Amino acid sequence: MPSSRSSAPARRPAAAAMGPATALATALLTALVLALTLPDAARAQVPPMRPAAIKAAHSGPGPVSLTAARFSDKELTDGFMWTVFGLEYRTWSWKPYQVKKYEGPVLFRLTNLARRDRTRDVRRFINGLTKEVRGLNARLARDTESANFHLFIVDRAQYVETVRREVYRDSSARAPGRCLVRVEAERKGITRSTAVIVADEGDHLFRRCLVEETLQGLGPMNDDDRLVHSVFNDSSDHDTFTVFDRLIMNMLYDPRIKPGMTAAMVKPLLPQVIRDARRVVR
Incomplete structure (x- = not known):
């Protein structure tokens, strides 16, 4: 994936000094960090993002409910900048600090x-993308020649x-x-994307x-811890496909x-873009 993934966990305060909501969130995040490890790359130490959802009052067992309204404009601006600009694997670099997206229909070809x-699961996810993302026209290709994903x-x-x-x-x-x-x-x-998904190492890894x-x-090619x-x-x-x-x-x-x-061209547009995105995602 031509995206530059970087990882360096930031330190967090001890749970004993926190309120119940923050302590719960910290424990959950610590467990998540240990749950899945993909490729590593160097990144400078930075403070962790602090989503508004984590700040919501929550006591006792049960999940914290997440909706679009719980994320601040700053969190969404940061998330956009951190994912859209940058590449996980720089050896595949193509202008990592410019926007990359499909301008026309995204036509998927599936090969099992x-x-x-598991093609039924993949088709279901692809068919839902156009409903979830306004401005994206994604569907299965009618033939191999027309496919661009x-x-x-x-x-x-x-x-x-x-x-x-x-x-x-390249065979080597x-x-x-x-x-x-x-x-x-x-x-x-974007003119073409090619993905390889592993199906036999559990449902969680396959879905992830x-x-x-x-x-x-489809474009946001960078990862950020x-x-x-x-x-x-x-x-x-x-x-x-999370709310965020x-x-x-x-x-x-x-x-x-x-x-x-x-990024300099995009940033002035984001306040209105975020407001319109909130109208689509609830």
């Missing part, structure tokens, strides 16, 4: 190589060979990560890889955000 056929479902034993053949087109290439996506883009937008690699193949409510964070345990990520994707596919834009 795994012993267990190729998604391979494999068993772990097939992973390296598939990455080399379908992603790198290294295949990083537990799943990945590569994006090919020009100034006018499906959501993260598909979304990253500060994004505690996002799949764009290799230390999080999310395996669904739906907001980020709706911001990216707002028609005012164009391929090739820099």
Whole structure:
């Protein structure tokens, strides 16, 4: 995935000095950091993001309810900047500090190589994207030639060979990560994405890889450990299309955000873009 992933956990205060809501959130976040480990890359130590949802009053057992309204404009602005600008693997770099997105329809081709056929789950996720993300036109391709997003479902034993053949087109290439996506883009937008999803290492990893690699193949190609409510964070345990990520994707596919834009060009537009994204995501 041409995105530069970086990780360096920030220190947090001891639970004993916190209120019950903060202590619960800290314990949960600590567990999530240990749950899933994908590729590492260097990042400077930075303070963790502090979502408004964590600040909500919560006592006793049970999940904290998350809605779009619980994230501040600053949190969404930071999330957009941290995911859209940057690349997880810089060796695949294509203008990492410019916006990358599809300008036309995203046409998926699915190839199942795994012993267990999970294409039904993948189709369901793809079919829901257009409903979840305003401005995104995503659907299954009618034929191989018209497809511009190729998604391979494999068993772990097939992973390296598939990455080399379908992603790198190099029989000696290294295949990083537990799943990945590569994006090919020009100034006018993304022209092709290729993802490889592992299907035989449990439902959680399959769902996590499906959501993260598909979304990253649509444009936000960087990961950041500060994004505690996002799949764009290799230390999080999310395996669904979270509210936070739906907001980020709706911001990216707002028609005012164009391929090739820099952070300086995008930032003045974000207050209105965020307001409109909140109307779509509840």
